[in-house]
Amino acid sequence: MSTSKVEQAGGAGYLWVDDRVPASKYLKKQLGKVFPDHWSFMLGEIALYSFIILLLSGTFLSLWFKPSMIEVVYDGSYLPLNGVKMSEAYASTLDISFDIRGGLLMRQIHHWGALFFVAAISVHLLRVFFTGAFRKPRETNWIIGVTLLTLALLEGFAGYSLPDDLLSGTGLRIAQGIMLSLPVVGSYVSFFVFGGEFPGTDFIPRLYTVHVLLVPGIILALITVHLMLVWFQKHTQFPGPGRTQRNVVGYPLFPVYAAKAGGFFFVVFGVTALMGGLFQINPIWLYGPYIPDQITAGSQPDWYIGWLDGALRLMPNIEIVFFGQWNLMLNVLVPAVIVPGIIFTAMALYPFIEQWATGDKTHHHLLDRPRNAPTRTAIGAMSLSFYVLLWIQGGNDLIANTFKINIFVITWTLRIAIFVVPPLVFVITKRICFGLQRRDRDKLLHGYESGIIKRLPNGKYYEQHQPISPEERAVLLARAEAPLPLPMPEKYDANGIKQKGYGVKKLQSRLSHFFYNEQVPMPTAAEIEEGNHHESELTAERNYEIDDARTKALAPHE
């Protein structure tokens, strides 16, 4: 047997592998796999890299952290707390912060990393939503993404609760209060979770297992599936010259994309480490150990729980008592269970709702520009405004303190705003989208406003329009022919018999009108041709007029 090329290249080790797992053909294809490039595609990458940073820094912390609520007397380097009784969890967190070199750095990297993780997931989700990347065939990946966001919130809250400082204990107390509000089973749920009354001594060890094993394990598994689907279905791309539904335009995995993505991991890690060194986060030693009858003013959760806390603060105090015996705490249930439940369910199902409402069953690999899907964009903006209002309410005490506004006024303003602002945002966003569509149409028909103002011999001014670049043209044209709303179904068929499923079809048609009404029509190819022709003729004519006048003016007088 002659030596193969691989052996000559010194790849004997690879041959050993390939003899056992013959994957050369497959790997060859994958090394050349093309990934499209856009800054917004890096958001998901940040989330992935943050997760890796969390795994690494978290493992470091677990070498010293003691998830125990056994009471000890602190005797460490942080003198203000010397001699104070506290749980082992809190004491070991102090040790990590003050007695282990690099411990505080790793704690701060872990906390900053967690904040970035949730932030990156959230912004990535917004990007996917507003560009319609969740459409067929990527609905499954959307649902996985929503699940990952939910798990990330849970995981973050669990981590925030573990050190057993005053803030984290207060957060757990609120969580326990929410558990108690569950109808029928509330007190049982709370007793099972906490191993009895709050706070007990079972909870932190249990939470620790959830935080370091259960949830990260599920997150890791879901991220793997998420990425495999991206790989298998290939990434979406923005419209542009040469980019179609059927191709992917970008850089091959090896070497360009690998260098960029791999390099970006180090950039994210480096920035997180710099943050950990330069900016203090969660200084638990200032809060003191958790004592159930103590509290500090201005208690704030991490940013991503703020909207839930805001919802709790916003809700009026409605509690219903049935037969003087059973209580339904709507004041807690609505903001902490029902509203978040509706939000996450609606978010997970959105691809299917839109698909059903629009009747659009086609594959989509080219991303939408948000303006070209005005109703979706408006729904997104509306939801975002709802979220932001809750989030503002989550900091109402800080706002009241900083700006010297009465806190009751803030709360009442937001109670009204939560009903008024989102619908307004919906309408305004939709109008803006239509405005942008109209501008795109004008650009296609007449070119762009060049800013060149010309004066005609008769004193008139006019602005010259110039044709747009082929790149921009490809982007503007990418908007599919404005889809028509589904027709209203006939109530009775030809034989006068009521149609089966008429009501459902009617609802679907209504929704479809809601989605597609008032779209600015795309110009046809002929119209564009004619528009450009007209524009260039006009320009030529004007230029001739000016030149003619100039020639006459410059001609020597007879």
Add this chain to the structure above:
Amino acid sequence: MTIEPYDSGDLPEHKPRRSDVDPKAAKRAERQVGFLFIASGLASAAFIVAYIVTPVDKEMPLPGFGSTNASNLLLGITMGLALFLIGAAAIHWAKKLMPDVEVVQERSPESSEAEHRDALLDEYRRGIDESGVKRRPFILGSMAAALGLAGLPAVVLLRDLGPLPADALTKTMWERGMHILIAETEQKIRPEDMQVGTLISAVPEGIDLVMEEAGNLNELAKSAVMLIRMDPAEIVADQTPEGKEPWSYEGILCFSKICTHVGCPLGLYEQLTHHMLCPCHQSTFDLADAGNVIFGPSSRSLPQLAITVDEDGYLIAREGFAEPVGPSFWERG
């Protein structure tokens, strides 16, 4: 079906970068990448030096910001730079020296070909057929039942996660004649020790023993109370039931400290209005008016503890709480 509404034209022509056409520029880029990697290596070495040299508790001044932990700052900066520079080098390398010609690849077909789908269906049917579940429904039925039942032990196993609530949520340790202790000093208190306008956090006598015996802080999470003294003329109402001895004593009232919303300890007392605000979600209780809710998400008044004084003049509980303290729950009543 695919939508292909328009002709997107051709890929724009590749514009060569300086490093593509000018060997000097390429050489410069190569040096820059190399230097970035070397700088990263130096930062790693600096990290190790900082780790060894800087004591863990050394403070260092940070102009404009006061002072900071030197070890944390130096380790963070060196580690951050070591990592960041690797990333910067790799990206610079990719952008300047690796090809930037965009490549076009066709997408794979949207779905499997019909014949493959059909073949799969046949294969699946063959398996179902060979397993015989259709002809022998008894097996399928009993298997489904067994699988369903096998899940139950997993649920049952969780039963011992905690005891049942019993009366734990409705009872505190407060009872008739129990001294009220100042939470901070654990000392008994006489009415004359309290001036009008003061608020004191308090606990039942013997709570330390109870908690030590239990090995947890549960009792404090529900028995914590606060004593407030106000001018008796300012008290609009308290929770004394009709025909009973008064629950307050010479303008001193005792309320549960645990918010009836979701259980945060109350903390922000406004002396002039007698309003008590929960720092968590701003439920506001009017302590001069029977602890009623005047604002915020809480739906229940603060439970009041009936108090009086013993023969030595110390404040004691006249009886235990008449209703459960803390957040409401389904069977609270």
